Amino acid sequence: MLVAENLVKTFPGVRALDGVSLSLRPGSVHALLGENGAGKSTLVKLLTGVYRPDGGRITLDGEERHFAGPLDAQRAGIGVVHQERNLIPAFSVAENIVLHHLPSRGGRLDKRRMRAEAVRCLELLEVDLDPDIPVSRLSVAQAQLVEIAKALSLDTKVLLLDEPTASLTGDEADRLYTVVRRLRDAGHAVALVSHKLEEVFAVADTVTVLRDGRSVAQDAPLTGYTQAQVVDLMVGRAFASIALPDRTVDGEVTPALQLSDVSTALGHRGISLTVRPGEILGLYGLVGAGRSELAKAVLGLERITSGTVRIHGRPARIRTVGEALHRYRIGYVTEDRKGEGLFLDQPVSRNIAVTVWRRLARAGLVRDRSERELAGTYADRLGIRISSPRQPAGQLSGGNQQKVSLAKWLAAECDILIVDEPTVGIDVRTKAAFHELIAGLAADGLALLLISSDLPETVGLADRIAVMNGLRIVGELANDHDYPRMSQQIIRLIHAAETVSAA
Amino acid sequence: MTAQLETPAPPDAPPRTPHRVPLWANPRVGLVVLLIALVVLFSVLRPAFLNTRLTLTPLQSDISVYLVVGLAQLSVLSLGHMNMAVGRMAATSAFTMGLVHDKLGAGLVLSLIAGLAVGALLGALAGLIISRTGVNSFVVTLAMDFALAGLITILYSGVTGGVAFPAMPAGMSELRSDTFADYCIGDVCGPRVPLVVPFAILAALLVGLLFRLSRLGREILMTGANQRAAELSGIPTKDRIVQAHAVSGLLAALGGFLLAANNGAFSASLGDSFLLPSFLAPVLGGTLLAGGAVSVLGTVLGAALTQVIYKGLNLLQFQLDRLQLYIGLVLLAALSLDRARHVLAERRGNRA
Numbered sequence: 001m002l003v004a005e006n007l008v009k010t011f012p013g014v015r016a017l018d019g020v021s022l023s024l025r026p027g028s029v030h031a032l033l034g035e036n037g038a039g040k041s042t043l044v045k046l047l048t049g050v051y052r053p054d055g056g057r058i059t060l061d062g063e064e065r066h067f068a069g070p071l072d073a074q075r076a077g078i079g080v081v082h083q084e085r086n087l088i089p090a091f092s093v094a095e096n097i098v099l100h101h102l103p104s105r106g107g108r109l110d111k112r113r114m115r116a117e118a119v120r121c122l123e124l125l126e127v128d129l130d131p132d133i134p135v136s137r138l139s140v141a142q143a144q145l146v147e148i149a150k151a152l153s154l155d156t157k158v159l160l161l162d163e164p165t166a167s168l169t170g171d172e173a174d175r176l177y178t179v180v181r182r183l184r185d186a187g188h189a190v191a192l193v194s195h196k197l198e199e200v201f202a203v204a205d206t207v208t209v210l211r212d213g214r215s216v217a218q219d220a221p222l223t224g225y226t227q228a229q230v231v232d233l234m235v236g237r238a239f240a241s242i243a244l245p246d247r248t249v250d251g252e253v254t255p256a257l258q259l260s261d262v263s264t265a266l267g268h269r270g271i272s273l274t275v276r277p278g279e280i281l282g283l284y285g286l287v288g289a290g291r292s293e294l295a296k297a298v299l300g301l302e303r304i305t306s307g308t309v310r311i312h313g314r315p316a317r318i319r320t321v322g323e324a325l326h327r328y329r330i331g332y333v334t335e336d337r338k339g340e341g342l343f344l345d346q347p348v349s350r351n352i353a354v355t356v357w358r359r360l361a362r363a364g365l366v367r368d369r370s371e372r373e374l375a376g377t378y379a380d381r382l383g384i385r386i387s388s389p390r391q392p393a394g395q396l397s398g399g400n401q402q403k404v405s406l407a408k409w410l411a412a413e414c415d416i417l418i419v420d421e422p423t424v425g426i427d428v429r430t431k432a433a434f435h436e437l438i439a440g441l442a443a444d445g446l447a448l449l450l451i452s453s454d455l456p457e458t459v460g461l462a463d464r465i466a467v468m469n470g471l472r473i474v475g476e477l478a479n480d481h482d483y484p485r486m487s488q489q490i491i492r493l494i495h496a497a498e499t500v501s502a503a
Numbered sequence: 504m505t506a507q508l509e510t511p512a513p514p515d516a517p518p519r520t521p522h523r524v525p526l527w528a529n530p531r532v533g534l535v536v537l538l539i540a541l542v543v544l545f546s547v548l549r550p551a552f553l554n555t556r557l558t559l560t561p562l563q564s565d566i567s568v569y570l571v572v573g574l575a576q577l578s579v580l581s582l583g584h585m586n587m588a589v590g591r592m593a594a595t596s597a598f599t600m601g602l603v604h605d606k607l608g609a610g611l612v613l614s615l616i617a618g619l620a621v622g623a624l625l626g627a628l629a630g631l632i633i634s635r636t637g638v639n640s641f642v643v644t645l646a647m648d649f650a651l652a653g654l655i656t657i658l659y660s661g662v663t664g665g666v667a668f669p670a671m672p673a674g675m676s677e678l679r680s681d682t683f684a685d686y687c688i689g690d691v692c693g694p695r696v697p698l699v700v701p702f703a704i705l706a707a708l709l710v711g712l713l714f715r716l717s718r719l720g721r722e723i724l725m726t727g728a729n730q731r732a733a734e735l736s737g738i739p740t741k742d743r744i745v746q747a748h749a750v751s752g753l754l755a756a757l758g759g760f761l762l763a764a765n766n767g768a769f770s771a772s773l774g775d776s777f778l779l780p781s782f783l784a785p786v787l788g789g790t791l792l793a794g795g796a797v798s799v800l801g802t803v804l805g806a807a808l809t810q811v812i813y814k815g816l817n818l819l820q821f822q823l824d825r826l827q828l829y830i831g832l833v834l835l836a837a838l839s840l841d842r843a844r845h846v847l848a849e850r851r852g853n854r855a
């Protein structure tokens with residue numbers, strides 16, 4: 001039995017887990033539920049030795065354990081299938097299954113024992129797969145089973161599955177859950193992380209629900225809940241709404257950004273949405289729904305194959321970000337601020353002025369002073385705490401970095417702003433300040449497309465909410481800011497879409 | 504325990520003071536000190552080191568050549584790229600200068616312009632291949648170096664039947680032998696500075712202007728600092744890569760021209776010695792291989808240091824193979840000292 005008590009995990013600026021407990025019993029399937037960012041994946045990673053907890057303890061069969069790493073946890077009998085694929089395509093099924101403990105004889109790979117071990121794991125699952133073919137020739141569902149077989153090698157007693165059916169069809173998911181039930185009946189303890197409530201209710205025995213890094217239900221029998229009650233637990237009834245300036249959106253005015261029936265090379269189909277000046281359109285969806293990719297298609301970074309994009313009513317063909325910025329005044333605040341948003345080693349002043357050098361330049365030359373003055377102006381306006389405009393952006397806290405990454409678009413006087421996951425990894429207080437800031441920009445007349453996986457944020461800020469799933473818009477709702485009602489509607493839209501696509 | 508749970512996330516930490524390196528840890532200051540120490544050492548061991556005609560004047564010519572070559576490398580180090588073909592780009596440009604003079608009878612200025620144009624085009628070609636294919640600059644320019652090396656041999660044997668052009672444009676020999684002391688207005692004559700020096704100074708000033716103040720240079724640096732972020736900030740990063748490599752090719756061509764002036768011939772082997780010094784000058788001067796930051800002043804000092812060491816050991820009559828051994832050792836020592844000093848400064852900075 002694997003027991004976690006009062007686990008705490010802090011990342012710079014955020015407390016991801018705040019005293020979470022849970023126990024996984026042999027012969028039982030335990031569901032781990034929660035919204036995006038509630039701490040599910042962090043918990044899985046703590047239990048499997050990927051992260052080390054900052055507080056609390058983990059015991060396995062009554063004995064306290066400190067895992068040095070994932071392999072250590074697996075040797076102790078804890079197997080995991082992470083959300084991301086972890087197989088080596090060019091290696092055979094057998095090689096992948098025993099990858100981390102390849103048997104050797106006299107320094108050479110003992111192929112017979114390797115194959116025998118792989119076959120044993122595959123038999124546990126009762127699946128019929130040729131251990132000698134390379135993984136690259138398997139289907140997604142077959143590869144997923146190999147992942148599970150890999151997690152079961154080394155005499156695994158506890159198996160954690162993080163979103164195992166995210167990329168499977170309904171039939172394939174059913175088959176996978178048959179395997180899960182079989183493992184349970186054989187006496188394994190199984191933990192299951194999933195967004196698909198129907199599946200969870202069909203297979204799990206007990207449930208732990210996480211919200212904002214804490215457990216709101218712990219080790220409870222699932223029979224005591226309805227799906228609606230679980231959703232309530234996930235999103236929380238006691239939600240403090242975001243206090244925002246009153247805004248009215250003129251529904252008659254020409255949309256600043258309008259997509260009509262847009263399809264992209266990435267597989268988006270029939271995307272239509274409009275954002276008017278002074279309006280915030282929320283684009284909600286789970287990770288992987290294709291929202292950031294859609295934004296990048298608008299900026300010309302991904303190919304649009306059909307449909308039209310209109311900017312202030314006029315059809316626009318945008319090929320580069322430079323064009324989007326200088327010709328159409330569209331800004332994109334990326335979700336990956338360290339990788340795509342900022343130049344961490346460069347001064348704050350340059351991070352902000354990078355979009356306006358064109359305007360600041362006289363005969364191709366930019367004076368340092370005009371750049372620093374501009375940076376100072378926006379640092380004041382957005383409340384960015386810097387000791388000097390020369391300070392490298394990498395030295396700032398997450399919230400201040402995010403403000404810098406927003407400031408460059410305001411400096412460029414954009415009137416359409418796509419804001420992608422603006423408050424990920426930002427502490428609660430700065431988050432609130434950021435929400436005010438975004439609402440203020442809309443009140444100033446900017447058209448905002450808010451991409452977010454944070455449900456309270458979306459419901460708190462947006463005027464309308466478009467829900468996206470599997471590269472399509474599955475519904476659009478007028479937002480009345482009644483959080484419990486809105487959040488349920490949105491989650492139903494997503495789950496309805498899951499069921500449809502699974503059928 | 505519960506009290507701890509209730510604590511809200513910590514507010515923003517107060518901003519740290521900006522990263523200021525103390526004066527003694529500034530790599531440029533270290534280079535100046537090292538430079539002076541070596542000059543003193545060599546002058547004590549061999550007083551001939553201070554002989555203007557024998558040592559100091561040729562030393563200035565050498566520094567000029569390798570400064571320009573260092574700047575050629577610096578132009579792409581700004582991107583975090585490398586130009587492994589600096590030498591061969593210089594040689595190909597020098598061939599062009601010789602050809603234009605020899606076959607078309609062009610004068611000095613016209614030959615120089617033709618050579619610089621070819622250098623810039625070669626650089627742009629390298630940049631174009633790198634930015635379109637995404638292949639590492641090291642690989643692309645190394646392949647280019649090989650290709651150009653073959654091409655140069657073929658061209659020289661085809662056009663001149665040998666390895667060098669027989670004649671130089673008028674004025675080249677003056678560039679080689681004269682100093683400003685040979686030009687007088689009335690009784691006032693210039694200093695004993697070779698005529699090639701102003702070329703290098705001008706190049707350094709222009710490159711400094713490019714990276715300090717121009718929009719183009721800044722956008723190149725931002726591309727080097729984080730290409731993805733630069734792209735997403737609306738900078739046409741592919742164009743900037745092509746332009747930085749073109750500047751590199753142009754400066755390599757200028758370096759080739761200055762070396763040809765010093766040697767007195769446009770020859771096939773010109774530029775063979777460019778590669779290592781082209782990295783030494785900027786890297787000793789504090790330019791990062793990672794891209795995003797350059798130091799032109801540091802490159803000037805780095806070029807001076809390398810040539811002083813070379814000239815000093817030469818005067819001490821080290822044989823060529825030993826000379827290379829010692830130069831390598833001295834540079835390793837200099838780099839390690841520099842690194843140690845930097846780490847020490849960082850540690851102090853953090854504790855303060």
